[in-house]
Amino acid sequence: xxxxxxxxxxxxxxxxxxxxxxxxxxxxxxxxxxxxxxxxxxxxxxxxxxxxxxxxxxxxxxxxxxxxxxxxxxxxxxxxxxxxxxxxxxxxxxxxxxxxxxxxxxxxxxxxxxxxxxxxxxxxxxxxxxxxxxxxxxxxxxxxxxxxxxxxxxxxxxxxxxxxxxxxxxxxxxxxxxxxxxxxxxxxxxxxxxxxxxxxxxxxxxxxxxxxxxxxxxxxxxxxxxxxxxxxxxxxxxxxxxxxxxxxxxxxxxxxxxxxxxxxxxxxxxxxxxxxxxxxxxxxxxxxxxxxxxxxxxxxxxxxxxxxx
Amino acid sequence: xxxxxxxxxxxxxxxxxxxxxxxxxxxxxxxxxxxxxxxxxxxxxxxxxxxxxxxxxxxxxxxxxxxxxxxxxxxxxxxxxxxxxxxxxxxxxxxxxxxxxxxxxxxxxxxxxxxxxxxxxxxxxxxxxxxxxxxxxxxxxxxxxxxxxxxxxxxxxxxxxxxxxxxxxxxxxxxxxxxxxxxxxxxxxxxxxxxxxxxxxxxxxxxxxxxxxxxxxxxxxxxxxxxxxxxxxxxxxxxxxxxxxxxxxxxxxxxxxxxxxxxxxxxxxxxxxxxxxxxxxx
Numbered sequence: 001x002x003x004x005x006x007x008x009x010x011x012x013x014x015x016x017x018x019x020x021x022x023x024x025x026x027x028x029x030x031x032x033x034x035x036x037x038x039x040x041x042x043x044x045x046x047x048x049x050x051x052x053x054x055x056x057x058x059x060x061x062x063x064x065x066x067x068x069x070x071x072x073x074x075x076x077x078x079x080x081x082x083x084x085x086x087x088x089x090x091x092x093x094x095x096x097x098x099x100x101x102x103x104x105x106x107x108x109x110x111x112x113x114x115x116x117x118x119x120x121x122x123x124x125x126x127x128x129x130x131x132x133x134x135x136x137x138x139x140x141x142x143x144x145x146x147x148x149x150x151x152x153x154x155x156x157x158x159x160x161x162x163x164x165x166x167x168x169x170x171x172x173x174x175x176x177x178x179x180x181x182x183x184x185x186x187x188x189x190x191x192x193x194x195x196x197x198x199x200x201x202x203x204x205x206x207x208x209x210x211x212x213x214x215x216x217x218x219x220x221x222x223x224x225x226x227x228x229x230x231x232x233x234x235x236x237x238x239x240x241x242x243x244x245x246x247x248x249x250x251x252x253x254x255x256x257x258x259x260x261x262x263x264x265x266x267x268x269x270x271x272x273x274x275x276x277x278x279x280x281x282x283x284x285x286x287x288x289x290x291x292x293x294x295x296x297x298x299x300x301x302x303x304x305x306x307x308x309x
Numbered sequence: 310x311x312x313x314x315x316x317x318x319x320x321x322x323x324x325x326x327x328x329x330x331x332x333x334x335x336x337x338x339x340x341x342x343x344x345x346x347x348x349x350x351x352x353x354x355x356x357x358x359x360x361x362x363x364x365x366x367x368x369x370x371x372x373x374x375x376x377x378x379x380x381x382x383x384x385x386x387x388x389x390x391x392x393x394x395x396x397x398x399x400x401x402x403x404x405x406x407x408x409x410x411x412x413x414x415x416x417x418x419x420x421x422x423x424x425x426x427x428x429x430x431x432x433x434x435x436x437x438x439x440x441x442x443x444x445x446x447x448x449x450x451x452x453x454x455x456x457x458x459x460x461x462x463x464x465x466x467x468x469x470x471x472x473x474x475x476x477x478x479x480x481x482x483x484x485x486x487x488x489x490x491x492x493x494x495x496x497x498x499x500x501x502x503x504x505x506x507x508x509x510x511x512x513x514x515x516x517x518x519x520x521x522x523x524x525x526x527x528x529x530x531x532x533x534x535x536x537x538x539x540x541x542x543x544x545x546x547x548x549x550x551x552x553x554x555x556x557x558x559x560x561x562x563x564x565x566x567x568x569x570x571x572x573x574x575x576x577x578x579x580x581x582x583x584x585x586x587x588x589x590x591x
Contacts, residue, residue: 109526212423
């Protein structure tokens with residue numbers, strides 16, 4: 001919280017700065033967000049509902065998005081927990097390489113990721129003939145959508161978990177093991193309760209990205225209406241067909257979902273902050289009480305993650 | 310390889326915590342299947358073209374124009390994001406005002422809003438009859454179906470990165486040196502340029518790099534607003550998709566590899582720059 005000091009700017013400068021910041025956020029974020037809903041409901045809620053519910057292709061797109069996103073998020077959750085456990089609890093060769101690799105999908109264009117999948121699973125791809133003889137379809141079908149979505153959301157869960165698990169340290173888990181807990185018991189009774197908010201944070205972010213992914217999915221889906229169109233692809237298709245009001249209706253659902261995500265994110269972040277404070281208080285307790293209590297030796301903190309949203 | 314495995318086993322034995330085996334199995338499986346194999350296949354496919362064929366595919370006039378549009382618009386957008394991001398981060402950290410928390414939450418909208426929605430909305434806002442276009446188009450400012458439109462959506466998608474990287478650094482900044490500078494007679498501008506800016510510059514640069522990486526790869530929002538005119542407003546990812554739709558896989562792959570090399574080498578350059586800045590600061 002800003003305290004009045006000698007470096008505090010004068011009120012006029014402060015007001016100008018606030019106005020400029022509000023102007024930037026307003027023009028870039030608030031106006032576009034408001035206009036999605038304004039355009040979607042321009043012809044009234046009945047027209048909005050008709051555009052969503054009475055178009056079988058749109059209905060299918062909603063259903064497909066609701067199937068693909070949870071699958072991708074589930075893969076990411078399992079991968080995120082396993083990788084965060086490895087990185088925060090073990091030292092092994094290739095550990096820092098693994099951390100770097102986790103971030104790779106962030107710097108790869110989603111379109112390039114989609115293309116790589118086409119080169120593997122497409123008809124002329126590496127596995128194309130094998131898949132064709134088995135009668136399996138990956139590209140232009142839902143497995144391709146899941147793979148593409150998983151790729152672009154891969155860093156989101158693991159990034160949230162690593163710093164939190166490193167901050168908590170292994171003491172409680174070591175205690176559980178020494179008392180005879182099995183691996184599964186350690187995970188469900190000690191680790192999971194400790195990381196639940198961080199995990200939820202990652203899942204919420206991954207889900208938002210998964211529901212909204214466009215580039216990677218666009219390349220692998222073949223955008224067949226009523227078959228492989230997800231909601232964002234449906235938005236584009238309707239826009240190309242000059243059906244902007246219908247396109248805006250689908251967009252407004254996605255925008256509403258984004259707002260719900262942000263509210264959830266806000267609530268979860270408050271919980272995370274509270275838990276971090278609790279952890280800090282617990283850490284400083286032995287010192288202040290006895291003066292002889294040794295702080296838990298978790299080894300040097302190995303924070304390798306930059307603070308990126 | 311086998312030596313690596315045996316040391317891995319030795320390390321594992323030293324830790325009493327369970328779950329190493331299953332975790333490394335899951336991680337290796339997903340990482341190999343999702344990241345390593347796809348990117349290797351991409352690189353191998355490009356390598357199998359041979360140098361002349363690769364150049365013929367990746368260095369056509371249309372492709373060169375697309376790289377230029379991609380790089381130019383992304384650099385401008387990342388720079389605008391960095392400047393606006395510094396301003397917003399400063400206001401959020403240093404000034405207390407009603408609505409500060411709301412503004413702080415709104416910063417994350419571009420991370421949660423699907424890029425297709427952003428592209429759709431921006432293109433309808435800046436056309437002649439749109440909310441903003443009706444004021445801007447008469448002034449000759451074409452925000453939709455133009456190069457400017459590409460920059461606008463790229464600023465939208467990259468802004469949170471620029472803000473969220475600078476914000477924690479500003480928060481942890483030591484106020485004492487600032488106050489010392491002011492006591493010694495430096496004015497506000499001098500204090501900012503000589504004391505504050507050097508301290509936050511690495512963070513601003515990191516934000517710029519992340520914004521740039523995000524902007525270079527962006528597809529969903531740009532495809533709505535750019536008009537996708539070859540040589541004018543066609544970005545590299547759009548060209549990749551249109552080559553793919555013509556089943557020109559070799560050409561698509563070659564362009565993809567150039568785009569990939571561009572974003573990775575840019576990140577490497579800026580990382581090195583940033584380490585140098587950090588060294589100088591010490």
